Amino acid sequence: MTEEHTLVVTAHAGDFVWRAGGAIALAASRGEKVTIACLTFGERGESAAEWRAGKGLEEIKASRREEAEAAAAVLGADVRFFDAGDYPLKVSDELTHQLIELYRATQPTVVLTHTLEDPYNGDHPAAARMALDARVLAGAIGYPAEGEVVGAPPVFAFEPHQPEMCGFTPEVLLDITEVWDTKRKAMECLSAQQHLWDYYTDLGKRRGVQLKRNAGPNLGFPSSTYGEAYMRFYPQVTERLA
Template sequence: MADTASPSAPSTLVITAHAGDFVWRAGGAIALAASRGEQVTIACLTYGERGESARAWREGKSLDEIKAIRRDEAERAAATLGAEVRFFDAGDYPLRETPELVDQLVGVYRETQPDVVLTHPPHDPYNADHPAACRMALEARILAQAIGYPAEGDPLGAPPVFYFEPHQPEVCDFTPEVLLDITDVFATKRAAMECLSAQQHLWEYYTDLGKRRGVQLKRNAGPNLGFPTTTYGEAYMRPYPQVTERLA
């Protein structure tokens, strides 16, 4: 577990549609940031109680019981990664975009003042909740930047946004642009995945995906950088241009 971040520590904000999304898609990035003593806040818009909890429904659990199960799983996973998770309980399948929910996200942006934002990509023909979360994350970022928007806290700067990899990237217009080496924290990510018993069928899928992205990472970095035999990676895209003084 990472040390508690100081108020001035770099901040990462992760905005996800469902309780498990942040683990599968960005658990390595979260664990890396936390290991550096940075603050990581996860805004979890729903528990995934209707669309991503099939096992619990088959077991005859009630809606309230399923929400409690998913909340407990997500809290344990976030703690394992070293992050704070906040639940909005906005309801999934469908997740509806509302001004009230966007306004709540503006408040989180203003409060946490993130240096980096992670969220879903804008296309997913298999799950409309994911693009809805993305649209609200981007809209709230824009509003949080506006000095005249009526929300507490200082206006936001321009934190870079990274889209994490969806479950079916080939049909979601997702092409890796950034490959993040998560080898040093993959055991932590795997431990967080194993907190999510409701979606146990995804444990091996995302372990295998991490290995495949690790292979691509090594190929794109070059053969002589001393990577271990098994390297793990996560893939991201950027909706906004990178600002830099040096091409690298």
């Protein structure tokens, strides 16, 4: 039996918490492995409060790393940092190769990453492009990298900050109610982006309302239900429509 392993590829140190913290915490609560590939610390474009406080680049990197490590620990995940530099994060053969090696080392059964569109933040599509390219190349037997080739793990795009502008439609609504408190604790590890705590709490509630409406009546959802929204990059393979 294949061991369940979720791989999360994110552009910045906080992205995995806001967008996929519930999915990560749920997987970890089931005893599954979760590895987060954090391509940058978000040191230039996602740390305005730290720059205003007069901190330097390396100090900000260290601070954001500590926050991300603390958040990942709360969620129950392992986090690996690539320090590729943000604003801009560039698609590169070298970074894609590093992700291919991570795919082969972790053998993910599920992959989460950004959308391929985001007119406000080019780092997010860049991360998604490399996550998708690495998935394909990691499965090519002739590609020169260590480890066994991967299969075809499903890839889900988590919800961007401004979904209407990023071509995002909620295709999958994930019930994260049972781990909401864990996600909120992880969010509170990200003091450099405290302005987002309430925003993503409200978003979780809204997706929870949609989840209940789409699931139908009498399914026993609590009055306070929290959700996360996702899109699929590839078709679902199934023997039964459900």
